[in-house]
Amino acid sequence: MVATIFDVARHAGVSIGTVSRVTNNRDRVHPETRERVLCAIRELNYRPNPVARGLAGQQTNTLGLVIPQVNDPFYFQIVRGVEDAASDAGYNLLIASQPQQPGEHTYLSFFHRGHVDAMVLVAIDVRADEVQAITDRGLPIILVQQDVGANIPSILVDNYYGARAMTEHLLEHGYRRLGYIAGTDYTPDNRERLRGVRDALVDHGLALPADHIARGNYLRDSGFRAMQELLALDPTPEAIFAANDQMAADAIMAAQAAGLSVPDDIAVVGFDDGPVASYTNPPLTTVSQPVYELGWQAARLALDISRADRDTAAVAPRLVQLPTKLVVRQSCGCSPSALDQTSRRSTWTGNLAERRPPTR
Amino acid sequence: MVATIFDVARHAGVSIGTVSRVTNNRDRVHPETRERVLCAIRELNYRPNPVARGLAGQQTNTLGLVIPQVNDPFYFQIVRGVEDAASDAGYNLLIASQPQQPGEHTYLSFFHRGHVDAMVLVAIDVRADEVQAITDRGLPIILVQQDVGANIPSILVDNYYGARAMTEHLLEHGYRRLGYIAGTDYTPDNRERLRGVRDALVDHGLALPADHIARGNYLRDSGFRAMQELLALDPTPEAIFAANDQMAADAIMAAQAAGLSVPDDIAVVGFDDGPVASYTNPPLTTVSQPVYELGWQAARLALDISRADRDTAAVAPRLVQLPTKLVVRQSCGCSPSALDQTSRRSTWTGNLAERRPPTR
DNA sequence: TGATACAATAAAAGCGTTTACAGAGAAGTC
DNA sequence: GACTTCTCTGTAAACGCTTTTATTGTATCA
Numbered sequence: 039m040v041a042t043i044f045d046v047a048r049h050a051g052v053s054i055g056t057v058s059r060v061t062n063n064r065d066r067v068h069p070e071t072r073e074r075v076l077c078a079i080r081e082l083n084y085r086p087n088p089v090a091r092g093l094a095g096q097q098t099n100t101l102g103l104v105i106p107q108v109n110d111p112f113y114f115q116i117v118r119g120v121e122d123a124a125s126d127a128g129y130n131l132l133i134a135s136q137p138q139q140p141g142e143h144t145y146l147s148f149f150h151r152g153h154v155d156a157m158v159l160v161a162i163d164v165r166a167d168e169v170q171a172i173t174d175r176g177l178p179i180i181l182v183q184q185d186v187g188a189n190i191p192s193i194l195v196d197n198y199y200g201a202r203a204m205t206e207h208l209l210e211h212g213y214r215r216l217g218y219i220a221g222t223d224y225t226p227d228n229r230e231r232l233r234g235v236r237d238a239l240v241d242h243g244l245a246l247p248a249d250h251i252a253r254g255n256y257l258r259d260s261g262f263r264a265m266q267e268l269l270a271l272d273p274t275p276e277a278i279f280a281a282n283d284q285m286a287a288d289a290i291m292a293a294q295a296a297g298l299s300v301p302d303d304i305a306v307v308g309f310d311d312g313p314v315a316s317y318t319n320p321p322l323t324t325v326s327q328p329v330y331e332l333g334w335q336a337a338r339l340a341l342d343i344s345r346a347d348r349d350t351a352a353v354a355p356r357l358v359q360l361p362t363k364l365v366v367r368q369s370c371g372c373s374p375s376a377l378d379q380t381s382r383r384s385t386w387t388g389n390l391a392e393r394r395p396p397t398r
Numbered sequence: 399m400v401a402t403i404f405d406v407a408r409h410a411g412v413s414i415g416t417v418s419r420v421t422n423n424r425d426r427v428h429p430e431t432r433e434r435v436l437c438a439i440r441e442l443n444y445r446p447n448p449v450a451r452g453l454a455g456q457q458t459n460t461l462g463l464v465i466p467q468v469n470d471p472f473y474f475q476i477v478r479g480v481e482d483a484a485s486d487a488g489y490n491l492l493i494a495s496q497p498q499q500p501g502e503h504t505y506l507s508f509f510h511r512g513h514v515d516a517m518v519l520v521a522i523d524v525r526a527d528e529v530q531a532i533t534d535r536g537l538p539i540i541l542v543q544q545d546v547g548a549n550i551p552s553i554l555v556d557n558y559y560g561a562r563a564m565t566e567h568l569l570e571h572g573y574r575r576l577g578y579i580a581g582t583d584y585t586p587d588n589r590e591r592l593r594g595v596r597d598a599l600v601d602h603g604l605a606l607p608a609d610h611i612a613r614g615n616y617l618r619d620s621g622f623r624a625m626q627e628l629l630a631l632d633p634t635p636e637a638i639f640a641a642n643d644q645m646a647a648d649a650i651m652a653a654q655a656a657g658l659s660v661p662d663d664i665a666v667v668g669f670d671d672g673p674v675a676s677y678t679n680p681p682l683t684t685v686s687q688p689v690y691e692l693g694w695q696a697a698r699l700a701l702d703i704s705r706a707d708r709d710t711a712a713v714a715p716r717l718v719q720l721p722t723k724l725v726v727r728q729s730c731g732c733s734p735s736a737l738d739q740t741s742r743r744s745t746w747t748g749n750l751a752e753r754r755p756p757t758r
Numbered sequence: 759t760g761a762t763a764c765a766a767t768a769a770a771a772g773c774g775t776t777t778a779c780a781g782a783g784a785a786g787t788c
Numbered sequence: 789g790a791c792t793t794c795t796c797t798g799t800a801a802a803c804g805c806t807t808t809t810a811t812t813g814t815a816t817c818a
Contacts, residue, residue, distance in 0.1 A: 087453075117474075117477075118467075125494065132491065153447075317678055
């Protein structure tokens with residue numbers, strides 16, 4: 039039904055080895071023979087079967103990606119970055135979501151050696167020895183937004199510095215009593231952000247009391263409740279730092295529902311500079327992260343290592359940290375209130391839009 | 399380095415055929431032998447190589463997904479749905495983005511038969527004969543948000559009815575002069591939505607003049623400019639219907655930038671009920687779509703057809719249309735102004751959150 | 759002219775599975 | 789006791805490629 043390499047060989051009057059040499063541009067083939075083979079390929083509409091290729095060549099040209107099972111546009115950006123890097127390198131992308139029960143790690147069997155050539159794990163809570171066991175078998179793994187040490191390569195955003203810069207910004211503008219809306223406490227980015235806030239406060243001789251940290255989970259609505267807790271404090275905090283934009287947006291709504299004006303009565307800032315950030319009212323002061331680049335670089339790194347394994351053993355970085363950037367809009371009350379239209383919009387879609395022509 | 403079926407066979411003192419029968423639960427194997435094989439598998443940490451399996455079994459257990467190369471959280475929801483359905487069925491998910499140049503269709507070679515067992519195309523502009531050529535070779539294809547007829551199975555949302563219901567809602571509440579902010583005109587959903595608006599107006603003896611349709615592209619900022627065009631009309635429209643939430647949010651900003659109050663001076667409504675919808679001010683009246691289900695059902699359908707091919711030839715639906723729902727919030731000025739907290743929030747994350755435990 | 763090198767190609771050996779087929783016993787039937 | 793049936797397992801042939809090795813033919817050189 040579908041043409042195989044044998045059909046092409048017969049049709050062109052050559053052996054299958056020659057056809058393979060043509061399709062792979064491997065060894066020298068007589069120009070005339072090559073032309074005949076190419077012609078047969080066109081005529082039969084032949085495509086080498088990638089599965090057979092993977093089996094024979096011990097290389098699948100496929101990159102594995104594991105992402106948490108959460109509906110956050112944030113991760114979509116990472117996926118896009120990974121996808122672009124993979125397809126630019128001629129690789130396919132195989133996606134799996136983190137298993138339901140954390141600790142089950144079905145993707146370990148999903149993506150065993152032979153299935154994919156390399157693997158990118160995004161914000162997945164793994165132990166170093168689990169990862170090591172896989173890399174030992176020859177499957178390179180890159181961790182994104184996660185660092186377990188032990189020579190496992192990681193790529194992440196400088197959460198610590200971002201949180202610290204934001205906190206210092208608030209302190210510089212006179213805010214003293216800060217409240218913090220935390221994300222889920224088992225994610226490393228949350229820990230780093232909290233550490234950044236704490237350190238900045240300590241440097242200014244201030245502290246973050248335990249009751250000024252409200253626990254959220256990064257998702258819709260969790261910021262609303264957390265904010266209500268913080269507003270119940272006496273005296274209430276002057277500024278609220280939420281661990282992501284989603285919760286910051288919730289916090290703004292909670293403040294407004296309580297009859298407070300943002301930023302006049304209370305400042306609210308976020309982290310991510312995601313799509314939500316430009317649609318809050320007032321526009322959200324936040325920390326932007328190069329999310330797309332995070333995915334892009336992770337994929338590049340993974341593929342580089344995969345190829346280095348078979349070529350020379352170049353030294354790959356153990357850790358890559360991408361910069362974060364403070365984005366001051368209106369919700370912190372620190373910027374001139376006259377809005378200029380460009381700065382008040384999030385740049386979230388910027389990167390991608392420049393790379394790829396819009397379609398939908 | 400990595401154990402193969404031969405290693406297991408030797409270790410357990412059986413033939414590879416028996417090992418294969420054990421790993422596939424295929425034929426009957428003596429309980430005692432099975433136990434010995436299982437033990438060897440555990441001991442050697444053996445996993446059948448999926449590539450070899452794919453080649454021998456003529457089935458890859460992989461579902462191919464092609465999505466437009468655009469940074470829209472909307473598509474992420476579809477991907478999640480597809481991913482869940484695939485992984486529930488024990489399938490892997492291979493993702494490709496639409497090629498840069500529309501019409502190039504590199505994914506056709508990406509996903510040729512033998513690579514994936516079935517394919518889901520989301521909002522991709524293909525011709526019926528292109529798709530037919532692939533399905534003829536035995537690769538089932540499901541189209542999402544796209545219908546090319548010609549017996550190619552499609553699954554989409556009832557865009558026509560959604561737009562029509564929204565328009566009728568506006569008309570019922572006394573709005574007469576409507577403006578429409580269109581999406582890219584080559585996408586079928588945009589055409590259907592426009593048709594719904596037109597038909598509803600015609601039924602009420604009204605029309606939609608050409609200058610009351612402003613062209614956007616579904617993306618950030620395009621709604622802003624489109625709204626400015628519509629506001630320049632004299633008399634200005636009383637209500638603006640944008641083809642998606644993103645542009646509706648832009649339109650609200652444009653109106654406010656022009657000193658108009660929404661909905662008091664002008665009503666603005668959208669389509670999608672995506673994450674943006676709950677963060678506009680005022681909260682956006684819009685049409686909600688079961689996006690996650692769209693992906694989920696598409697994947698199920700694709701896999702069903704794929705398996706039907708090898709079993710009995712059950713009749714698969716040619717077209718599946720999922721319902722849309724009008725979601726009335728404040729931006730149309732039709733709801734009681736007292737906000738109740740539950741109805742003003744988007745339900746966007748609802749479906750998924752119930753299915754899967756939040757992680758990040 | 760015979761030895762040598764080189765280019766081009768054919769032939770064959772994997773790659774790690776599944777599966778059709780065959781064969782060996784054990785068990786059941788008359 | 790001979791024949792059939794059934795259960796279990798081994799053997800070997802695919803699956804569609806890549807890659808190594810071998811072979812053939814032709815040009816080069818002393």
